Amino acid sequence: EDQVTQSPEALRLQEGESSSLNCSYTVSGLRGLFWYRQDPGKGPEFLFTLYSAGEEKEKERLKATLTKKESFLHITAPKPEDSATYLCALISGTYKYIFGTGTRLKVLA
Amino acid sequence: DGGITQSPKYLFRKEGQNVTLSCEQNLNHDAMYWYRQDPGQGLRLIYYSQIVNDFQKGDIAEGYSVSREKKESFPLTVTSAQKNPTAFYLCASNKGPENGYTFGSGTRLTVV
Numbered sequence: 001e002d003q004v005t006q007s008p009e010a011l012r013l014q015e016g017e018s019s020s021l022n023c024s025y026t027v028s029g030l031r032g033l034f035w036y037r038q039d040p041g042k043g044p045e046f047l048f049t050l051y052s053a054g055e056e057k058e059k060e061r062l063k064a065t066l067t068k069k070e071s072f073l074h075i076t077a078p079k080p081e082d083s084a085t086y087l088c089a090l091i092s093g094t095y096k097y098i099f100g101t102g103t104r105l106k107v108l109a
Numbered sequence: 110d111g112g113i114t115q116s117p118k119y120l121f122r123k124e125g126q127n128v129t130l131s132c133e134q135n136l137n138h139d140a141m142y143w144y145r146q147d148p149g150q151g152l153r154l155i156y157y158s159q160i161v162n163d164f165q166k167g168d169i170a171e172g173y174s175v176s177r178e179k180k181e182s183f184p185l186t187v188t189s190a191q192k193n194p195t196a197f198y199l200c201a202s203n204k205g206p207e208n209g210y211t212f213g214s215g216t217r218l219t220v221v
Binding site for chain 1: 113115149150151152154197199201206207208209210211212213214215217
């Protein structure tokens, strides 16, 4: 069964304390893996697409990486404005779009 | 700037009432989607449409209906048959089946 699992469910960091969010998956034929950011009461905002193992994408303090079993969203020296829920999603070999339940990140000043 | 507009932002439904959520996009995307988001759960697909005048049921279509008469518009009706409609509803679109989504800002529906 195609599945996406995100960990941890919630994460509290001090400002400047770097960390990583995990998205592990089992899928029959990965066509693409996506990261989104969602602020409370708003729709998710697209961050990155990764298509193959070994691929990396960066944007400001965020870097996404992909292996054959998982993806990481690395946050370097986070700021309070990085507080949000981060969602991972993928497209399976049968074009089914599957979302994880997200990691709620809180960065304290 | 192109994007997706959902309205209203908040909606209250009485028991036995049908309500319609609006979704309009000016991104020229062929595919549009409706998702439901509940606390502690991943986004669940209600309906999707890959082309005008055609749409398919998602994982939780019971109690919902849609139409796709124009490329830009994909309204969702929550019918009285939906027993637990209180949720955050998200409309999305994308260029094609292997692309990420652009989401609207959502509609929060509450049953009163």
